[in-house]
Amino acid sequence: MAWGGFHLENGNELAFITANKIRSIGITGQGEGVWLVDKQGRPVRNAILWSDTRSAALVEYFKQQPGLEEQLFAISGTPLLPCNSSMILRWLQQYEPETLVQADCFFFAKDWIRYQLTGESWLEISDTGTSLLDLQCGELSNEVLSQLGITHTAQLFLPLLPSAAIAGHITTQIAQITGLEVGIPVCAGALDVSATALGIGAVNHGDVYTILGTTCCTGIVCHDLKRINRQTRFVPHALSGNYVNLFALQSGTPNIDWALSQLTDSKDFLQTSSQLEAVPAGCGGVFYQPYINGERASFYSPSARAGFFGISQHTTDSHLLRAVFEGLAYAITDSLADYPAGGRLYLAGGGAASSLWLQIIADRTGREVVTRQVKELVI
Template sequence: MEFVLGIDKGTSVVKAVVFDEAGAARGQAQRRVGVLSPRPGWHEEDPDQTWDLTAAVIREAIAGAGIEAKDIKGVGISGHMGGAWLIDGEGRPTRNAICWPDERAQPEQMEIERAGKMREIFAISGNGLMPGITAMLLGWLSKHEPQTVAGTRHVLCAKDYLRFRLTGDIGTDPSDVSFVPGDIDARGFSNHVLDLCGASAWIEKLPSIQPSEAIAGTVTRMAAEQTGLAEGTPVVTGLGDACANALGVGALSPGAALTVLGTSCLNSLVTAGPDRAPEGLGFLFSMPGGHYVRILPNTSGTIAFDWFLDRFGAPLTADGKPDFTALAAQAASAPIGSQGVIFIPYVNGSGVLAPFHDAQARGGFFGTGSHTTYDHLLRSVYEGLCFATRDCFDAMTTRPRTLTLTGGGARSPFWAQLFADVLGLPIETVSAEESGAFGVAMLAGVATGVWKDLDEAAGCNRVTARYEPDAQRSADYDDWFGLYQDARDVYRRYSARRAALKTGLEVVV
């Protein structure tokens, strides 16, 4: 039996999963990532601590699989995109890593918008801006931390930093370059976009670009001692998490669609070419095989759900964690439309990127009254995230025939059926629950001969459940969705007024 290892460095959690040649998860482990907020709106990590956590989950996953390290034929790494992981010529971090939810560059982004440069950037990259993307952060650092610019030799993304710690390799892949953002047609960096973002001082510090599926290096002796992997194990370049999730659920061909219920809900459609429609919105990333993935994200995905549970409480399991089965039952007990409550799920400090771009947009509950209960509010959160997902897919030029749902929320039959009813689409879930880790494990397996090609690797996946939309519920939700759209437009106007009244409340200059 042959095995591959997939590492998924998420915003909140780092995971390692050992897969066998049938695609089954044989051992896995995860640890929560420590988030540092030295100032309001900042989102940083200690790179050394994140590496220690990664090494720990690799050791635990191998032990859980009950195999020897030499049985692992290859390693793939997926990581959240954007941000900036900076190292000097000796490989030491020059500052804390900055991750994509970071808001510090919001004033600089607003300046770019006021200067009318957004359309030019989108025309080159196929990507809208947000404060936490790499180019915006590098521009901010040029302005506020010139000493960091001087001391840095290499700019990396999250997965690239972990691969460096495993192999000593300095490089990145076309998917992460897409979110710098780069030149989507050339599948490379764009000096002009970096210049427009005030980041021209960093151009010589950008890494070389290697194919996502290429063997970029092998596990060093030091990394082997730290992780329990065998020295010399091949490691592929890897993928940004959005693309890894698409591979991991088998979305290989144009027209395949998926939604990842993660910190952001990534609503993705695989395309044959660099389709930029709708213009000026969302993301467009390079995929292996010459394809692309068009993404219109809800930047407030499960972060909105976590916010609700943190503020309003939740039934708990015996080990003190939220009881999601009980939560789903409570939400199911409330009627369609949550007794008139609409939740606008714009709680992410970065604002909204799709189906419109508004860095100031914030949300809230609309329609509460003396009759409103916890269960009504809870169901409205489930519904609000479904409405936000439909809002994004409705803005795309191609309507998918089915939608694959992945991420933690996909394990909830109640929520999956709710997605089917709200979107009016069949919803499928697949056996590869850790789709990001499996996506890069597929690359590692193909590179090392475990599988012939990606199609054979994707064949390990199977549909575990299919949820058909109920015609009457879908018709009812059409009306509620219309009210949701009206309410979110009103909240956008409130958000603009709020920003004018509360200048500096959330933005750090």
């Protein structure tokens, strides 16, 4: 059903592109989660997304094991989190072992799409590097699997490709559906946050960027795996030889979506700009903590919840709404607390369309914000 929807929506969009102008295709998508398929390439269950927290109790159990999280971080570059594919695989082993028996391999989101386009099955290093690889050598870590008690899942892992490698070519069937030419090369692609770094130009050591989207994810490009903060994590950059030091809020724009639904008649935050501009910075003393679904950066607490502070009899809906935007800007600032102040902050994502929010972020972080004119840096 989902793949059929992809045909309909994106096939129509491709009709506006001259087919012979497309020379190659790159794919990106949301990270982590697990997409399990059988030997015929059919899903054995619904995908489990990164935002699913069903493994939270298991995460807490492993966090209580002395020294384990530090040991795993030294290998994989990530703390223990419910979003980790490694923890989701552990949950499946414990609660749905029959699902793993049915599965022949697993994909990440973009890998599934690439498989449909090419018929070729691969994993790619930036996605797999979110919790399952030894980042020093770029290979599957048997030690991570062993420590989490999921060694037998190693048989589900497909061969790895770097982001820029050619993973296959457009098949005849896909050409008929989309109008694309048969044989167009399709590269392995990259995790969304890694691909965005490349697309926005954050490619040099020390470059900082934030994706104003579902997670409001902040990344710092680096050449090494030096840990600055306990809640940081590392993933491979789309540009080989580099890493991204990530601080991904559990929820970014969902805070805004909630506020719009409760405080306005609009679902489009851009339509509220004039309303918010009328509210002075500081929102009359109102402060918002953006933990609507818990938090994972710059601290870990799945039970944390959002809240307003400083409400008085003079507080209006507009104060509350602007406080949500400012609260997210403060959270982004917290993510950068252990890094040198000043410099540029590249901004991407749907939220970058709001000049007001860009100004709020610039004011809170003390950085020069830079955006691109391209509407979608990665698709």
